[in-house]
Amino acid sequence: MAKEEENIGGIDPARTIVGLDIGSSKIGVFIGQLEENNKVRILGFGNPPLKKGDANELEATVQALKKAVGDAELSSGVDVKEVYVGVAGSNIRSVASQASIPLREFNGVVTKEAMKRVVEQASQLVQRPADMDIIHVLPGDYVLDERGGIKNPQGMEGTSLSVEVQLVLAQKGIVRNISKAVEGAELTVKGLVLEPLADACCVLENDEKELGVAIIDIGATSTDVAVFKEDKVVYTVSFDIAGNAITSDIAIGLTTPMDRAEEIKKMYGTCRRSNLLDEVTFTVPGIGGRPGKDCSRKHLAYIIYCRMNEILMKVHDDLKNKGFDGSLGAGIVITGGTSLLEGTQELAEKIFERTPVRLGAPRKPDEGFSEIVCMPTHSTGVGLLYYAALNDQPKERRETRTTKIVGSVGSKLGRIWSMLKNYI
Ligand SMILES: Nc1ncnc2c1ncn2[C@@H]1O[C@H](COP(=O)(O)OP(=O)(O)OP(=O)(O)O)[C@@H](O)[C@H]1O
Ligand SMILES: [Mg+2]
Structure with a gap:
């Protein structure tokens, strides 16, 4: 690429990063630029819908992905090459492991190499099914001799070093399918990231992660959870609901097509059951030429409440079984598109009892596209940028450039705005 092209509109190709969220209801491609102090400037994005069922069909995913990438390139003026991709769902499993090494070989001093060795050993000790790949190795605190709770023991002296790690495993099939879709759109996977870990990067505050918090992403087909304590990931889990x-309960309960049930959910849906009157009604169109009928909002609320209660109870029971009830000082943060349902916070507060609950969305980006991307449906896509900013330093990226600039940003602004209106 010609040198003069490299800094158009203040964009530095060596510092651009791309997040790809292959959701069940939409594809989200977010392009950002890493600024000083791990800040991220969002340069552009594409977010076309995926029709129900399409997410499992490779060709439909590839087409939607191409559209998302095209929109994101148009809005940023950056040509996408490599992407950080989110993974989630019940094909993912998190397991804990621990290991201990003597420090004799390191002259009794904890070096970076010793820390790396003990983490590697803990990863190798895990009994991993042959059909699963490791996508994250997340070290917890270190123990030096008898002294535990050490975040960074580098330079300290002792005789043995131990660590507990969380390993996130993904089924090889899901990893292959993601690669196929990404390669089908002529892109390369730069890294796979567990979705709630990406969410956490743009939704959670540092002090929440320090105090103890569970982030719950309720999307279209999966509910994904990550628990943080003392700034470390201590547990992750996914539910396929x-x-x-x-939407499907509404379609069955009100005998209406799925797309209409989806509209009704977004327009009249609530999981709040108090203060609803039988008299407040809306019209449900009939199926197969049958006449439409009136339905009370109270009846709709009951259908939604039952399922939302089930989803949140699954998470509650699992966290309780794993011993996290009462120990999450910063409580629960709920994100993902389904968190937009009215009454979600109140219902979760009842279920999680004395635990504080808040709704979460990407915090205002450091620069660019603020209001538009601050939606809970974008937590994963935006979070992937922040995850990449923390985990992929520009020096490394300069050698293997992820993107190149394809044109002037300024000249495209008019088209960008007309395109963005579709997303607001
Ligand atoms: N205003 C709203 N009220 C209620 N539900 C909503 C609203 N907006 C979106 N949703 C629901 O949110 C879901 C989509 O959320 P999101 O975009 O987070 O999912 P996804 O990332 O595509 O799916 P997944 O993460 O499960 O693969 C859909 O079920 C949609 O019906
Ligand atoms: Mg999602």
Whole structure:
């Protein structure tokens, strides 16, 4: 590329990063630029819908992905080459492991190499099914001799070093399918990231992660959870049930097509059951030429409440079984598109009892596209940028450039705005 092209509109190709969220209801491609102090400037994005069922069909995913990439390139003026991709769902499993090494070989001093060795050993000790790949190795605190709770023991002296790690495993099939879709759109996977870990990067505050918090992303087909304590990931889990199950209950309960049930959910849906009057009604169109009928909002609320209660109870029971009830000082943060359902916070507060609950969305980006991307449906896509900013330093990226600039940003602004209107 010609040198003069490299800094158009203040964009530095060596510092651009791309997040790809292959959701069940939409594809999200976010392009950002890493600024000083791990800040991220969002340069552009594309977010076309995926029709129900399409997410499992490779060709439909590739087409939607191409559209998302095209929109994101147009809005940023950056040509996408490599992407950080989110993974989630019940094909993912998190397991804990621990290991201990003597420090004799390191002259009794904890070096970076010793820390690396003990983490590697803990990863190798895990009994991993042959059909699963490791996508994250997340070290917890270190123990030096008898002294535990050490975040960074580098330079300290002792005789043995131990660590507990969380390993996130993904089924090889899901990893292959993601690669196929990404390669089908002529892109390369730069890294796979567990979705709630990406969410956490743009939704959670540092002090929440320090105090103890569970982030719950309720999307279209999966509800994904990550628990943080003392700034470390201590547990992750996914359930294959989310907003689409609510839509399908509405379709069955009100005998209406799925797309109409989806509209009704977004327009009249609530999981709040108090203060609803039987008299407040809306019209449900009939199926197969049958006449439409009136339905009370109270009846709709009951259908939604039952399923939302089930989803949140699954998470509650699992966290309780794993011993996290009462120990999450900063409580629960709920994100993902389904968190937009009115009454979600109140219902979660009842279920999680004395635990504080808040709704979460990407915090205002450091620069660019603020309001538009601050939606809970974008937590994963935006979070992937922040994850990449923390984990992929520009020096490394300069050698293997992820993107190149394809044109002037300024000249495209008019088209960008007309395109963005579709997303607001
Ligand atoms: N205003 C709204 N009220 C209620 N539900 C909503 C609203 N907006 C979006 N949803 C629901 O949110 C879900 C989509 O959320 P999101 O975009 O986070 O999912 P996804 O990332 O595509 O799916 P997944 O993460 O499960 O693969 C859909 O079920 C949709 O019906
Ligand atoms: Mg999602």
